[in-house]
Amino acid sequence: MQLVTGLSAHSVRVLRTSLCALSLSILAACGGGGSGGGDDGNNPPISQRDRLTLSGDSTAEIGDSVGVVATLSAQGYTRFEWEQLAGPSLGDLAGNGTGGISFDVRTSGNYSFRLTASDRNGNSVQDTFDISVSPDSNNGQVQLRADRAVSEGAEFSLRLNATSYNGSVNSWHFEQLSGPSASMEEDDSEQPVLFVTAPQVTGDQVLTFKATLETSAGSYSDIAYVVVQDRPEVTSEYFCLGDGDYCGTTAALNNVYSYRADSPYRDYLADCVYSNQLGDDSLCTLEKLPVIGMQSGAPTVDQIMDHVLVSHDWMGARFEQFLNELDPHGDFARLLRATTAVVISSDIRPSFYWSLTGAIYLDPDSLWLSPKERDVINEQPDYRSGFGSDLNFVTPWRYVKNNNYVFYGYPVSQRENRPLREIEADLGSLLYHELAHANDAMSPAKINAGLDSSDIFFNQAQSGAVVNESVRAVNTPQSSELFALADVRYRGVEASALQRLYDAGDIAGFFFPDSASDFYSYTTPWEDTAMLFEEVMMSMRYGIQRDIAVTNSPFSPRSGDDYVVAQGQRGRIGSTNIRARATTAVQGLLPEAWAEAHAHLNSITPVAMCVGEGWNQNLTPACAGQSGVLRYAAPEPSRAAPMPTDRPRSFIPPTRF
Structure with a gap:
């Protein structure tokens, strides 16, 4: 592979200078x-003597989770294509594209698979693997998901699922059976999940892990194979x-x-x-x-x-x-x-x-x-989970439509499928936010003005104004208390004695008269602009409104109603002190949608949430003029309401500061 080494001294100098000056924006x-x-790009050429070896479960029973992983004698292979050669069709394999696959077998028979590993020059090596699946023994089954390929030093997770078992569950435990020692930590939230950090290796190495479910009627166990790939x-x-x-x-x-x-x-x-x-x-x-x-x-x-x-x-x-x-x-x-x-x-x-x-x-x-796709996603918790834990308030948010949740949780243990339409708002809101950042740095105006193709992206992005500067010039948020508290909640800064004394009423008094649409907006002007853009686009395109509130921080919550609303709003983006900021964001980030967004923002009237009531009760915030009997007679949602969260799906790494 060819690497670009011909950057001008000016380009590199501009880059380094800009990095120092823009530690909050890169x-x-x-x-x-x-x-x-x-x-x-520094991998050695592939030799004809390079070897590909497949290992995993050679025998299984119906209902088992089966895994096959690949080891290679040399680096340089980046494309992995699995093909089923024999046995009842399994359809698409969620691990395709990687050095490890995992699947549940529903039918007995003899299965065979071929893996072709290729480098960027088209050189390839192959190996095949056979699995014999016998009928279910009816002794109960558990599955340790999912067998996979990871890089040395990588973090990943393995989850124990129980398909069938006798008796009542007493406990479960995990152990590593073979391979270089990995760092292991069990989930502390009463879920049968193991968090693993892969060891450093010289050459690909297969690690095997065993999970055991202990019940009043006996023990049930399964093994997972993980190949740790030697990386440059x-x-x-x-x-x-x-x-x-x-x-x-x-x-x-x-x-x-x-x-x-x-x-x-x-x-x-x-x-x-x-x-x-x-x-x-x-x-x-x-x-x-x-x-x-x-x-x-x-x-x-x-x-x-x-x-x-x-x-x-x-x-x-x-x-x-x-x-x-x-x-x-x-x-x-x-x-x-x-x-x-x-x-x-x-x-x-x-x-x-x-x-x-x-x-x-x-x-x-x-x-x-599908569950098999979800199995390969790392479940390691968000590193920010403990930030601000000693603060005495929470600022939960949610997206709602027709007084119901847009995002419902899918418990991993229940292994449900979800239709494509269910990811529309989920992925849509994420993309509106991430792409707001992208267009903030590299605006349509910059692209239209022409870019120097001989320069690197960073230099060209920093060659002119960013969109958040225009947004910041319109009714800028002023609360110094919230700017400081955002450092605690989202960056892990230690809270001061005064900050630990603030209650939900204090925070509501800082937040709702100010001009930010969300507490997360106080981290950087970049996040402020992205939150404005995301909320207005979700409202305009999907008819979805965003709730934001300030509540207490219950010690051991059992439901969302343990979070009592001190003050909250639905559709805050339509507030008079925020509307102009939102339309400025859309104008700079997606000018094609600006006229429609401007008109839409003028049609939004924020709705106050019911003070003193729980977060779940406020899913229908219609407290004015209603008696308690009518208020609490609202229909229950069709699915269990998720616990509230104030963690955004966005972060600024702590190493930035």
């Missing part, structure tokens, strides 16, 4: 973190294992590959935006990896998909399906003009945008439709 995120690593040495000061000044992530990077095998950027797309060895001398110029908007002001889905990197085939297929079927207004295609790439990987949690590369990085939790 990484604006809404999720992200995790493992995984891409191609880096981490040298990047940006994608790095340590706490570098500008780390995009602090864990090893998954192997990702161009979803389109015939993409003109296939051989270096990962090098440009998701490489363990990304450095100043290898940042790609716009001639090598252009912004999508440099190719077309109205990019096609085919043009966009040429810029997509994935860790698993299904992620690219789902993103393409979303663009084809769930973008009727063309918003997302237009917003993607500002990006150089879209990276979707099982290790990204939560999602983020990075103005160093011009790419967005998506958590696939917003794309899965």
Whole structure:
């Protein structure tokens, strides 16, 4: 692979100067973190003596979760294609595109699989693996999901599911049976989940893990196979294992590959935006990896998909399906003009945008439709979970339509499918937010004015004003208390004695007279602009409104109604002190939608939530003039209401500050 080494001294100097000056803007995120690593271009040529070896479950019973993983004797293989040769059809394999597959067997018989591993030059090696599946023994079954391939140093999770068992559950436990020792920690939320950090390896190594369910009638166990892939040495000061000044992530990077095998950027797309060895001398110029908007002001889905990197085939297929079927207004295609790439990987949690590369990085939790797809997504908790735990308030939010939740939770243990329509608002809201960041840095105005293709993305993005500067000039939020508290809640700064004394009423008094649409808006002007844009577009395109409230912080909540509303609003984006800021954001980020958004904002009347009532009760905030009997006679939602959250699906990594 060819790396760009011909950056001018001026370009690199501008980059380094800009990084120092823009420590708050280079990484604006809404999720992200995790493992995984891409191609880096320094792999040795593949030898004919390179070996591919498959290992896993050679025998199984109906109902078992079966896994097969691949080890390679050399680095350099980045594309993995699995093919079922024999046995009842399993359909698409969720692990396709990686060095490990896992699936549940529903029918007895003899199964056979072939894996072809390829490098970027088209060289390949193959191996086959056979599995004999016998009828169910009726002794009960558990499944440890999912067998997989990870990079050395990667973080991943394994979940124990029980399909059938006798007696009552007493306990469960996990152990590593073989392979180099991995760091293991069990989930502390009473879920049978194991969080693992893969060891450093010299050469691919297979690790086996065993999970055991102890019941009053006996023990049930299963084994999972995980191949830890030997990756090139981490040298990047940006994608790095340590706490570098500008780390995009602090864990090893998954192997990702161009979803389109015939993409003109296939051989270096990962090098440009998701490489363990990304450095100043290898940042790609716009001639090598252009912004999508440099190719077309109205990019096609085919043009966009040429810029997509994935860790698993299904992620690219789902993103393409979303663009084809769930973008009727063309918003997302237009917003993607500002990006150089879209990276979707099982290790990204939560999602983020990075103005160093011009790419967005998506958590696939917003794309899965089947349990087998969900199985390969890392369940490691958001690193921010404990931030601000000593504060005496919460600012929960939710999207609602017709007085009901738009996002309902799907408990992982219940292994439900969800229809494509259910990801429309989920992925849509995420993309509106991430792509707001992208168009903030690389606005349509900048693209239309022309970009220097011999320069790197970062320099061109910083060559003119960013959109959030215009938004900030309109009725800027003023609460110094909330700016300081946002550092505590979202960046992990230690709370002061005074901040620990604030109650929900104090916070409501700071927030609701001010001009921010969300508490998260106080982290940076980038997040302020993205929150405004996301909320107005969700309202205008989907008829979905956003609730925001300030509540107490219950010690051990059992339901959402333990969170008592001190003050709240539905449709805050229509407030007179916010409306002009929102329309300015849309005008700068997506000018094609500005006139419609301006009219829509003037039609929104915020609705006050019911003070003193629970968060769940406020799903129908119609307290004025109603008696208590009528108030509490509102129909129950069709599904259990999720517990409230104040964590955005976006973050700014702590290594940025």
